[in-house]
Amino acid sequence: MKQNELHVQRIIDWRESMATLPDAYFFELMRMYLGEVRTPYNKTKLIEELGAFLRKEENRRTLVSLLSEDDVRLVCAVWFIQNATQEKVAAFFGEEQPFAAVYERLLNLEERLIVYRHDDAASGKTIVSVNPMLEDVLLPFLRRSVLFSPPVVAELETVRGATVSPELLAAYCSFLLVTGDVCKADGSFKKRAATVLESIFLQNVAALHRVTRAFINLSVLKDDTTGFALDGDKLESFAELDELSQCALLCVAASGRFSRSGLVRQAQLLLEVAAGIPESGYTRPLLLRAAFLAAEKDGDISDSAPIGQMSRFSSMLSRSRAVESRGFAGADAAAMVDRLIDDAVLVGILAEKGKTADGEPIFVPGSVLSDDPRPVDPPFPKVLNIDAGFTVTLLPGLPLRALLPLMSFLDVVQFDTAAQFSISKKSVMRAFDAGMSARQVLDLLAAYCPYDVPQNLRVSLDDWSNAYASAALYKGYVLHVSAEHAAAVERNTAVARHIMATLAPGIYVLDVQDDESARAIIAKSRLDFVGKIKTVPQKKEIVRFPTVWFDRPARAEHDDEPFSAVSPESVRARHGDLMRAELEKLRLTPEQKDGLLERIERNIILHPAQLRGDSVRLEQTQAGAMDFFGKVRVIENALGSGSMVALEYENPDDSAGAGIVFVGNPLGMEKHGGDSLVRMEVIPGHEEKLLSVGKARFVRRIRGSVLK
Numbered sequence: 001m002k003q004n005e006l007h008v009q010r011i012i013d014w015r016e017s018m019a020t021l022p023d024a025y026f027f028e029l030m031r032m033y034l035g036e037v038r039t040p041y042n043k044t045k046l047i048e049e050l051g052a053f054l055r056k057e058e059n060r061r062t063l064v065s066l067l068s069e070d071d072v073r074l075v076c077a078v079w080f081i082q083n084a085t086q087e088k089v090a091a092f093f094g095e096e097q098p099f100a101a102v103y104e105r106l107l108n109l110e111e112r113l114i115v116y117r118h119d120d121a122a123s124g125k126t127i128v129s130v131n132p133m134l135e136d137v138l139l140p141f142l143r144r145s146v147l148f149s150p151p152v153v154a155e156l157e158t159v160r161g162a163t164v165s166p167e168l169l170a171a172y173c174s175f176l177l178v179t180g181d182v183c184k185a186d187g188s189f190k191k192r193a194a195t196v197l198e199s200i201f202l203q204n205v206a207a208l209h210r211v212t213r214a215f216i217n218l219s220v221l222k223d224d225t226t227g228f229a230l231d232g233d234k235l236e237s238f239a240e241l242d243e244l245s246q247c248a249l250l251c252v253a254a255s256g257r258f259s260r261s262g263l264v265r266q267a268q269l270l271l272e273v274a275a276g277i278p279e280s281g282y283t284r285p286l287l288l289r290a291a292f293l294a295a296e297k298d299g300d301i302s303d304s305a306p307i308g309q310m311s312r313f314s315s316m317l318s319r320s321r322a323v324e325s326r327g328f329a330g331a332d333a334a335a336m337v338d339r340l341i342d343d344a345v346l347v348g349i350l351a352e353k354g355k356t357a358d359g360e361p362i363f364v365p366g367s368v369l370s371d372d373p374r375p376v377d378p379p380f381p382k383v384l385n386i387d388a389g390f391t392v393t394l395l396p397g398l399p400l401r402a403l404l405p406l407m408s409f410l411d412v413v414q415f416d417t418a419a420q421f422s423i424s425k426k427s428v429m430r431a432f433d434a435g436m437s438a439r440q441v442l443d444l445l446a447a448y449c450p451y452d453v454p455q456n457l458r459v460s461l462d463d464w465s466n467a468y469a470s471a472a473l474y475k476g477y478v479l480h481v482s483a484e485h486a487a488a489v490e491r492n493t494a495v496a497r498h499i500m501a502t503l504a505p506g507i508y509v510l511d512v513q514d515d516e517s518a519r520a521i522i523a524k525s526r527l528d529f530v531g532k533i534k535t536v537p538q539k540k541e542i543v544r545f546p547t548v549w550f551d552r553p554a555r556a557e558h559d560d561e562p563f564s565a566v567s568p569e570s571v572r573a574r575h576g577d578l579m580r581a582e583l584e585k586l587r588l589t590p591e592q593k594d595g596l597l598e599r600i601e602r603n604i605i606l607h608p609a610q611l612r613g614d615s616v617r618l619e620q621t622q623a624g625a626m627d628f629f630g631k632v633r634v635i636e637n638a639l640g641s642g643s644m645v646a647l648e649y650e651n652p653d654d655s656a657g658a659g660i661v662f663v664g665n666p667l668g669m670e671k672h673g674g675d676s677l678v679r680m681e682v683i684p685g686h687e688e689k690l691l692s693v694g695k696a697r698f699v700r701r702i703r704g705s706v707l708k
Helices: 003-019 024-032 043-056 057-065 067-082 085-097 099-111 131-140 166-179 190-216 232-239 243-253 260-273 284-298 313-319 328-348 400-407 425-433 437-446 457-471 483-491 515-525 569-584 590-601 628-641
Strands: 115-119 126-130 221-224 227-230 350-355 361-365 384-387 391-394 411-414 419-422 478-479 499-504 507-510 621-622 645-650 662-673 675-682 687-692 698-702
Touching: 003 043, 003 115, 003 126, 003 131, 003 457, 024 043, 043 131, 043 507, 057 131, 067 085, 067 099, 067 126, 067 131, 067 515, 085 099, 085 284, 085 328, 085 590, 099 478, 099 662, 099 698, 115 243, 126 131, 166 190, 166 227, 166 243, 166 400, 166 419, 166 425, 190 221, 190 243, 190 328, 190 411, 232 243, 232 400, 243 260, 243 328, 260 284, 260 328, 284 328, 284 361, 313 515, 328 350, 384 437, 425 437, 425 457, 437 457, 483 698, 569 590, 621 628, 628 645, 628 698, 645 675, 662 687
Parallel strands: none
Antiparallel strands: 115 126, 221 227, 350 361, 384 391, 391 419, 411 419, 478 507, 499 507, 621 698, 645 662, 645 698, 662 675, 675 687
């Protein structure tokens, strides 16, 4: 559908939503903008008149000039959040704005015709949208930068590279190959292993603890009969990934074990959020907002929380609003990113640029996103230096898949900016056990050294290779035949191609996997005198790690520039003064003046023509602490009209005097001694509470039911 057709459809939807409003709310809006509605009336004609009111240039200019920065932020949230609901908008702003304040402001924006509500057939929820009649005048305000005000740097920091680098991962793998099991059942380091790690890896031990947890959750480290050990096939599969995918998967897996799809979705979202950070940086709340919007755009973020864990962000939502964040993608994604931020800094997806005046870290894209990627194919840089004592110094520059073969014969000695390793007979024997030859070891060293490999190392490699070849230990089935049958066996192609080693004349080690295979080979060879055949470890099918693809967020022109197009407060104050002056000229009852004055305060009056006394319905909508019967009457009126109410109470924990506000649908009232209790469904948790009317310091009936 073309853009114009979509806009027309949105206008039709807006008109239909107006027509389906409950009569009390519909006529209240009409009276506020068009004056008293006389019978007989026609709803369709009244909606057309309201549309004509909104098309008048003077009214549109005034409407825009009355927008405050808070108004614009809320309208932008409605615009950018997919299928925005009151819960989504409130969760998007997190702790910055209480739910009651968000609700009240949304209601005010609907009264001012800037947003409207309508039912979504797919989800069955009430959706808030920007009024399509005003889109053209609001579009200059609808920018992401409104929601992501750049933080002010009070303290600059030197942006460091990633703590977890391919060199660190490779050195740690070398350590694991040498040391063996270093972990307890819960994944923490054993005491002796922790001491050795601290002496080798210095300040990187905490990062290695996170890497260990990630490796366990990715099954790169597996618990077998001897404890946790590296799974070579899994490690090789992981190393084949690009560095971005490695970092993202490590970051996610460090916080828990997830399904394959959940792992990939979280990694993709994390990279998308990090890549979208502007040069000015984001604070943690802004990162959570970016994750919220990204997830709402893309849809479901399932499997985002490890079983049995709730992130700090999820807990805050649950405590402050008595409802958990799960149920829509945005809050789940924000909780997920909140959980991953610290690990994202470790692996280089994020970096700290500095701090705000409040000491809050400011994050920018990390080195793996901002630096040039390492080469993934030869030729690789020359990063090795080998001295006469067989000490190898490794400089940064190689990808993990190029580093791992080196770890087969290098023992880590000290890890710092330049890592140091040693080559010894024992370390080279480990490589020989893995199937490497002396020539392959020499070729690997030569490939990454800027000069010839020292001659004494070449000689030593030959000596160690000869020593290794002088003895061999085999496990499995052995085919033993007499001398007169040896030639027949060696000529028999069905058997000969499976001979792995000839131990002596007539004694052969075969490479078949099990007895069934052995019997099949014997039957095919027709050598019915053959006995047992060697069994080799069965080949297992390796599930490869997925590559994490993500879309770098496209930026609109000037999207990251600070927004300053909102009219200054003086303009809004001047308009209010003019309307109040016009109101004073009218001969109205005190009640009518109070009603119109309240509309002026709520920025509903755009033009003096709206100051009509007959448009005001006299009713009490609020009452203070000492007016007990007034408070009861406000709640009774709300019960009769199906309106919502807000009850405010003293907060003994807040020295500033801010109260606790409950917003919801009143369900009934009951006497309790000298007090009255209102039974109320509190929004957004939909939890029923019994609240004291007498103890409330303020009771207010909420006009309309914007998001009921």
